[in-house]
Amino acid sequence: MKDEIKVFSGNSNPALADAVCEYLGVPRGDAEVRTFSDGEILVEIDENVRGGDVFVIQSTCTPVNDNLMELLLMLDAFRRASAKRVTAVIPYYGYARQDRKVAPRVPISAKLVADLITTAGALRVLTVDLHAGQIQGFFNVPVDNVFATPVILDYTRERLQQGEVTVISPDAGGVERARAFAKHLTASLAIIDKRRARPNEVAEMHIVGDVHGKIAMLIDDMVDTAGTMVAAAKALKENGASEVIACCTHAVLSGAAIERIERSELSELIVTDTIPLRAEARDSAKIKVLSVAHLLGEAVRRIHYEESISSLFV
Numbered sequence: 001m002k003d004e005i006k007v008f009s010g011n012s013n014p015a016l017a018d019a020v021c022e023y024l025g026v027p028r029g030d031a032e033v034r035t036f037s038d039g040e041i042l043v044e045i046d047e048n049v050r051g052g053d054v055f056v057i058q059s060t061c062t063p064v065n066d067n068l069m070e071l072l073l074m075l076d077a078f079r080r081a082s083a084k085r086v087t088a089v090i091p092y093y094g095y096a097r098q099d100r101k102v103a104p105r106v107p108i109s110a111k112l113v114a115d116l117i118t119t120a121g122a123l124r125v126l127t128v129d130l131h132a133g134q135i136q137g138f139f140n141v142p143v144d145n146v147f148a149t150p151v152i153l154d155y156t157r158e159r160l161q162q163g164e165v166t167v168i169s170p171d172a173g174g175v176e177r178a179r180a181f182a183k184h185l186t187a188s189l190a191i192i193d194k195r196r197a198r199p200n201e202v203a204e205m206h207i208v209g210d211v212h213g214k215i216a217m218l219i220d221d222m223v224d225t226a227g228t229m230v231a232a233a234k235a236l237k238e239n240g241a242s243e244v245i246a247c248c249t250h251a252v253l254s255g256a257a258i259e260r261i262e263r264s265e266l267s268e269l270i271v272t273d274t275i276p277l278r279a280e281a282r283d284s285a286k287i288k289v290l291s292v293a294h295l296l297g298e299a300v301r302r303i304h305y306e307e308s309i310s311s312l313f314v
Contacts, residue, residue, distance in 0.1 A: 005304050006049055006083075010058040010070035013276050016091060016293055017057040023297030029054075033070050041066070043073040045081055053304050054083040055126075057296070060094030060113075061275040062254070068094060068113065072120040079121030087303060088122040089296060091274035092250050096131035099138075114138035126299055128274050128292060129221045129249040146299055146312045148249040148272050151290050153184050155270060156217070156247065163242065166190050166214045168207075170232050178219045181247075187217070192232050205235040212240035222250035223269070226257035230264040237265045250274050251289075253281050261286055 008029035009017030021028045030046040056078065058071040071088065078086045098109035110132070117125065118141055125143045130136065136143040165187040169178035175191060182189045190209025216236040223229050223246070233244040244265050251271035253261075258280045261269055271277075272292045281287055295312065302309045 004052050005300070006052040006054045007300070008045075008054065008056050008074065008078075010056070010067060010074060012059045012061055012067040012070070013057065013091065013273070015276065016059075016273050016291070016296075019273075019291060019293030020057060020089075020297045020300065023294050024301060031074065033074070035066075041069050041073055043070070043077050045074075045077050048081075049078055050082040051084045053085050053087075054078045055087045055089050055300050055303075056122075057089040057091070059092040059275055060090060061092050061250075061252070064094040068116075072116055075117065075120035075122050085123050086121050087124040087126055087300075088117055089300065090117075090125065090127045091292065091296065093127050093130055093135065096135055099132040099135055110135050111138045124303065126296070126303065128272075128296070131221055144299060144303070144309055146295060146309070148274070148290075148292050148295065149181065149184070150312075151272060151292055151295055152247050152249075152270060153181070155288070155290055156185065156245075159245075159268075160185070160215060160217075163215045164188075164213070166209065166211050166216055166241075168192060168209075168211070168216050168218045168232070168236065170218055170220055170228055174220055177221065181217075181219050185217075188214075190216075192235065194228075205231060207235060207239045211236055213242055216241035216244045218244065218246040220246070220248045222252055223248045223257065223271070224252040225255045226253065226260045226264075229269075230260045230266070233265040243267050245270065247271075249292075251277060251281065251287070253277070258284060 005026050006029050007021050008031045010033050032044045034042050056074050060068045095109040095113045127145050130145045167178050167182035167187050167189055169175045169191045193206040195204050229246055236244050245268045247270040249272050270288045272290050299309050
């Protein structure tokens, strides 16, 4: 058992955990996570993990608080079971958008969640495309923030063999991400400048860059309600883009997001499986899901064998 890779999962994304285990050639660990009638969560580890290298795969997506609590309880259980090292593998890090004080008397929730994870027993964290890179500094343990870019690039290179491409950042904050993507595709870069005339009014969108006659590829780390993305797609079409495609790592897709996407100018939304899609999203012809299982699996393998994972940070 000593130094053996042990992969476990909560209830948030078991399919991704199974795919990671398949890549690694190991069975998924035997653990039971269930909920009592009053809402309390019970975790039972049904195999020996003493001296093992344990990886707990759990996205803290909807229902966020339940999945976060499952993760914390599993980490605590493994720590108390004398695992040699416990790594929290969090494909989607919930509360990441609350990474600073934007108003008086509000919490920095991303920092609190980081404290909870380390206190529960995580000695290392592996995650995918953090919404804000500085969240790595909220932890006092090593954090590996790998990017889904290689997975999306492999698909988009094949998808966009014909036509000139412009990569679009939907806001100023995403310029660095879009620039890196454009560099790998040898494409031009454009930015959407959003301005609100008054509060609660739909933003005016101005395209900074040339998209006329080109395939416009919107790049973001996540899509939640899809309001900004759909409005951006409309603006790009009005500015002469021949086709609008959107790419994001985390498909939160809350509220009326699916309905908006179906009615939008988007021809395709490319996402990954860091968050399991609900039925309406799986049934949508516009949504293409790519798996990050081999990316996470390779990161887990290299962490276990103490190898460099720098080549995964594309």
